[in-house]
Amino acid sequence: MKISITTPVTRDKARSLKAGDIVEITGVIYTARDAAHKRMLENLDKGIPLPVDLTDNTIYFAGPAPAKPGEAIGSVGPTTSYRMDAYSPRTIELGLTCMIGKGARNKAVTDAMKKYGAVYIGAVGGAGALISECVKSCEVVAYEDLGSEAIHRLEVEAFPGIVIIDSEGNNLYETEPPKYAEK
Amino acid sequence: MREVNVSKITDCIKRLCIDANCSLNDDIYFSLKNSLEGEKSPIGRDILNQIIKNADLARKKCKPICQDTGMAVIFIEIGQDVHITGGSLTDAVNEGVRQGYKDGFLRKSVVGDPLIRVNTGDNTPAVIHYNITEGDKIKIDVAPKGFGSENMSKIYMLKPSDGIEGVKNSVIDCIKKAGPNPCPPMVVGVGIGGNFEKCACLAKKALLRPVGSSSDIPYIADMERELLVRANKLGIGPQGLGGSTTVLGINIEAFATHIAGLPVAVNISCHVTRHRSAVI
Ligand code: SF4
Numbered sequence: 001m002k003i004s005i006t007t008p009v010t011r012d013k014a015r016s017l018k019a020g021d022i023v024e025i026t027g028v029i030y031t032a033r034d035a036a037h038k039r040m041l042e043n044l045d046k047g048i049p050l051p052v053d054l055t056d057n058t059i060y061f062a063g064p065a066p067a068k069p070g071e072a073i074g075s076v077g078p079t080t081s082y083r084m085d086a087y088s089p090r091t092i093e094l095g096l097t098c099m100i101g102k103g104a105r106n107k108a109v110t111d112a113m114k115k116y117g118a119v120y121i122g123a124v125g126g127a128g129a130l131i132s133e134c135v136k137s138c139e140v141v142a143y144e145d146l147g148s149e150a151i152h153r154l155e156v157e158a159f160p161g162i163v164i165i166d167s168e169g170n171n172l173y174e175t176e177p178p179k180y181a182e183k
Numbered sequence: 184m185r186e187v188n189v190s191k192i193t194d195c196i197k198r199l200c201i202d203a204n205c206s207l208n209d210d211i212y213f214s215l216k217n218s219l220e221g222e223k224s225p226i227g228r229d230i231l232n233q234i235i236k237n238a239d240l241a242r243k244k245c246k247p248i249c250q251d252t253g254m255a256v257i258f259i260e261i262g263q264d265v266h267i268t269g270g271s272l273t274d275a276v277n278e279g280v281r282q283g284y285k286d287g288f289l290r291k292s293v294v295g296d297p298l299i300r301v302n303t304g305d306n307t308p309a310v311i312h313y314n315i316t317e318g319d320k321i322k323i324d325v326a327p328k329g330f331g332s333e334n335m336s337k338i339y340m341l342k343p344s345d346g347i348e349g350v351k352n353s354v355i356d357c358i359k360k361a362g363p364n365p366c367p368p369m370v371v372g373v374g375i376g377g378n379f380e381k382c383a384c385l386a387k388k389a390l391l392r393p394v395g396s397s398s399d400i401p402y403i404a405d406m407e408r409e410l411l412v413r414a415n416k417l418g419i420g421p422q423g424l425g426g427s428t429t430v431l432g433i434n435i436e437a438f439a440t441h442i443a444g445l446p447v448a449v450n451i452s453c454h455v456t457r458h459r460s461a462v463i
Contacts, residue, residue, distance in 0.1 A: 035300070065250040065290040074288055075241070075250040080331045080364050102422065103331070103364035124230055124422060125331060125366030126455045128250040130237035147302045148250075148290050160233075162226070162424070173363050176425030180224060181418030 004158075007098070008056035011117035014097040017163050019170035023121060025159040029058040029100070031152040033079055036143055037087035040151075051142030051151060055095035062100075063148035064138065065128065073138040073154070075128030078102040081120070085109050092118045100161060110169050120165040122172075134159045184266040185319040187463055189275035192267075192321070195461050196257065196279025199325035201287035203459040204252045205245045207238040210393035211370070211431060211456055218368065218428040227426030231368075234421070234454055245287075249366075249455040252289040253327035255280045255309040256387065262318035273311060281305040292330070312384065321463040324391055332365030332453040338383060341445040350375055350447050351410060357449040358414050358430060363423020365451045370394055371414070371433045372450040376440035385436040386450035391458050394432030403435050 003017070007027030017023070030052055032040070040050055061081050065074030081088075081101030088099060089112035097118045102125035113120065123131060134156050142151040165171045215235050222228045241248040257276055261267075269275075284291055284306040293307065294300040316322075337360075339353040354373055361369065374385025397404040410433045420426025431454065440446065 063250065063290065063292075065247045065252060066288045068246070068288050074290070075247040077250050079251070080334070082364065102366065104362060104423075122422060122424070124233050124237075126249045126453055127233050127237040129241040129244065129246045129248060130233060132246070133240070147304065148292070149302070164424070172424050176224070176226075177362075177418040177420060177423065178425075179418065180227075180420055180425045180427055182416040 007058050009058060009098045009119070010056050011097055014119045015117045015167045017119045017166055019163050019166045019172050019175070021163040023161050023163060025058070025161060026157050027155070029060050029154050029156055029159070030141070031060050031062045031064065031154065033061060033063050033149045034083050035146050035149040036151050037084055037091070039143060041087055041090055050094070053095070054091055056097050057095065058098035058100065059091065059096060060100040060154065064152065065148070067138070073132050073135045076132050076135060077128030078123040078125055081105055088112065092116050104173055105165060110165055110171070113165065113167050114169050117167050119163055119167060121161040122164040123159070123161050131159070185264060186266050186268050187321060188269040189267060189272060190269060191463055192272065192275045192323070193279040193282065195323055195463060196276055196325060197283040197286070199323065199459040199461060200255060200280055200283030200289065200327065203325050203327055203457040204247045204287060204289050206242045207248055207455070208393070208458060210395055211454065212238055214394045214431045215368070215454060218431065222421070222426055222428050224420055224424070224426035226424050227421040227428060230421035230424070231428060247289055249329060250290055251292060251329035251331060252284065253329045253457070254293060255306060256326045256328050257309050258312045258314070258324040258326070258388070258391070260314045260316045260322040262320045263315055264319035265321055276311055277307040277309055280307050280309045322460065323463070324458065324460045326391060326458045329453065329455065332369065332451045335361035335365045335451040336386070337449050338379065339447045340379070341447055343443070343445050345445055347406070349445065351406065353447045354410050354433065354449055355413055357451065359417060361451050362419060366453040366455070367419055367423055368421055368428045368431045368454050370431050370452040370454070370456040372452060373433060373435040374448040375435060375446070376438040377446060378441065378444070379446060381438055382446040382448040383450070385438055386448035389434040389436040390450060390452050390456055392434045396434070398435055400437065403437055407433050407435050
């Protein structure tokens with residue numbers, strides 16, 4: 001059964017989602033990759049406020065391809081999330097409740113997810129054309145000079161995902177592959 | 184001497200960049216379709232179906248299969264009887280990449296310096312490998328390569344005493360450590376022999392060979408088949424969420440090496456392993 005999630009995702013809502021839940025996300029989400037994370041947090045240390053309030057927000061680790069004329073966005077699948085491991089504990093502490101990406105996360109991230117209540121959702125890596133179909137609008141809201149790595153505000157409808165790591169630390173990457181491993 | 188104007192090369196590379204990024208090669212496409220039947224995980228089958236649907240959509244709309252349209256890796260074999268006219272060959276290749284990535288609405292993913300990290304804005308420079316061969320033709324292979332999988336690649340400088348088991352274990356080790364990160368199902372290119380840089384180039388070249396093809400060297404072909412079976416028993420599965428489709432193909436290229444060494448390079452690639460070629 002599919003669970004519909006409407007953003008913003010509260011801490012309570014994030015805690016209610018369990019590893020293995022198949023979800024469809026609707027509402028506003030923001031893209032950010034390595035460069036945008038680095039700049040956001042370095043700026044914050046200098047006293048420059050975040051370009052987006054992270055409270056109950058969702059960050060999609062992604063950098064879209066350019067839109068063709070008449071399209072909202074180009075292909076936009078997830079990027080590998082471990083590169084954001086250096087930043088996610090802090091963004092979670094600052095209010096982030098939902099991350100969408102692909103690939104493993106480290107212990108510091110899962111610890112922060114447990115402590116504050118956040119969820120990690122996997123999107124299908126390499127399915128960027130298909131995922132772009134659920135993006136209804138796309139607008140650059142910060143760091144335009146970073147090109148594809150700028151922070152984009154996306155309005156999405158029924159964005160498909162699966163909860164990979166939940167706020168209790170259950171992790172599909174740890175529980176599922178052993179079930180299919182053969183000697 | 185046959186003369187070839189650089190503008191021909193630019194046009195050709197532009198077209199190959201767009202085609203490679205928007206339409207998945209048949210070998211990978213059918214390998215994905217075939218893997219559906221054997222996939223034991225229901226989530227795995229669902230993911231494979233989404234990946235196939237994505238490839239169909241990309242082809243139909245002439246849109247990148249994956250938003251990471253990669254660094255443009257270009258192999259050029261130039262016949263020794265060709266005379267290139269009209270300007271610099273390398274400039275012409277980069278101009279082809281520039282035009283292809285702009286007109287094809289492909290993502291620009293290259294920073295000009297690895298530490299200063301400012302995007303060059305046009306996906307240049309490309310990584311170009313030149314080779315001189317016999318004849319009067321130019322063969323061009325364009326293989327855009329995303330970094331989710333590139334980052335999972337490794338070089339193992341083994342000892343001769345590690346032997347064939349050492350080679351096999353290195354390949355499996357690399358696939359295991361890559362896990363969910365390179366968007367499995369993966370395609371794996373392996374280079375054995377040469378020296379440090381030669382084995383890495385061999386591994387990259389191995390990715391140009393279609394999935395499902397075999398090495399001409401019988402014992403290497405056996406190793407390819409054996410490693411494919413072993414890799415698919417790891418359980419990693421589509422997107423690392425468990426299953427029996429972890430790797431679509433393992434291609435191995437070998438070369439002479441030094442008496443003291445046994446270098447092995449494993450270039451991890453993904454289900455969006457792209458490649459187009461042309462002969463001018
Ligand atoms: S690893 Fe391949 S499929 Fe995944 S994001 Fe990179 S290029 Fe795309």
